[in-house]
Structure formats: C-alpha cells, structure tokens
C-alpha cells in the first residue's frame with residue numbers, strides 16, 4: 001500500500017484503451033466494500049463507458065471536469081441524503097477506495113468535484129448529472145472519478161520534508 005501511495009498521482013490524460021470488463025467488476029467490488037457510517041450504504045454507483053455520456057459528464061462544470069472526455073471509464077458516485085446524514089463522508093470514502101483499487105489494477109484516475117459546484121446559472125453540477133443519467137429526485141451527485149490507462153506519467157510527490165511539519169506527537173507543535 002505504501003509503495004502504491006508513494007507513486008500515486010492524479011492523472012487526467014488517458015490512452016484510448018477500454019478498461020477490461022474484469023477490472024470494472026473488480027472496481028465495482030471495491031466500491032461495495034467501502035465502509036459506510038452505520039453500514040447504511042447511502043451511495044449508488046454508475047459505471048459509465050458510453051462515450052456520449054462521458055463527453056456530457058466532462059461539461060458537468062465549467063472547469064475541472066474536461067479530463068473525463070478522454071477517460072474510457074467514469075464512475076458517478078451518487079448518494080441519498082435521506083438514507084444517511086453523513087453521505088458526504090461515505091461518498092468520499094468510496095471515491096478514494098475506488099481510486100486506490102484502480103491504482104492497484106494498473107489504472108490511473110482523477111476526482112471531479114461536483115458538490116458545491118455550479119453547472120450553469122440555473123443548475124448545480126450535481127443536478128445536471130442527476131438528470132443526465134436519470135437518477136431519482138433527491139439524489140445528490142458529489143463526485144465523478146475518471147479512470148483509465150495513463151497517457152501521461154507524473155512522478156509521486158516527495159513528502160519526506162512534510163513529516164516534521166504536518167505530523168505531531170500528542171499535541172500540536174509548531175516546528
């Protein structure tokens with residue numbers, strides 16, 4: 001896991017290669033195994049490999065989602081706030097579990113933040129995606145993750161110098 005984390009970066013350019021069905025099944029299993037508060041499981045996951053829907057997802061917000069158009073796979077993470085008051089946390093945990101499972105399968109990914117982001121003056125990004133993929137009224141769409149084989153190579157961050165700045169022992173200490 002640490003090897004994987006040392007190399008992990010967000011990737012936004014993908015080869016035009018599909019993600020194999022077997023890997024989509026493994027990613028689906030990872031999503032279903034993500035922990036949720038009180039095991040309430042408020043999330044729904046939509047695995048998108050249709051190029052028209054991918055292109056439409058890339059316009060969910062004016063900036064920061066365009067990379068989804070080059071991804072062969074996107075996972076829409078939706079949640080029902082009526083099922084759990086901590087649906088945001090549960091969604092974020094599912095997203096990072098998905099991203100780490102993708103890394104382990106040799107895939108790369110990037111998060112597109114939709115919660116709190118507008119699509120245009122009338123619609124939120126979440127409402128836009130909800131309508132796009134026919135989710136029921138009341139569902140929120142906080143996150144879309146774009147996934148595929150990388151067409152760019154970005155080295156992992158050096159983080160060693162942060163150890164003494166960000167990690168504290170028993171009490172917060174300014175170093």
Ligand SMILES: Cc1cc2nc3c(=O)[nH]c(=O)nc-3n(C[C@H](O)[C@H](O)[C@H](O)COP(=O)(O)O)c2cc1C
Nearest residue numbers: 008009010011012064065067110111112113114157
């Ligand atoms: C909560 C969250 C929201 C993010 N939203 C976006 C986004 O909307 N568009 C995007 O291109 N990247 C997005 N990212 C990716 C970050 O920009 C990226 O993780 C950060 O710059 C650090 O780079 P790294 O992942 O390569 O270490 C998001 C990441 C997180 C954790």
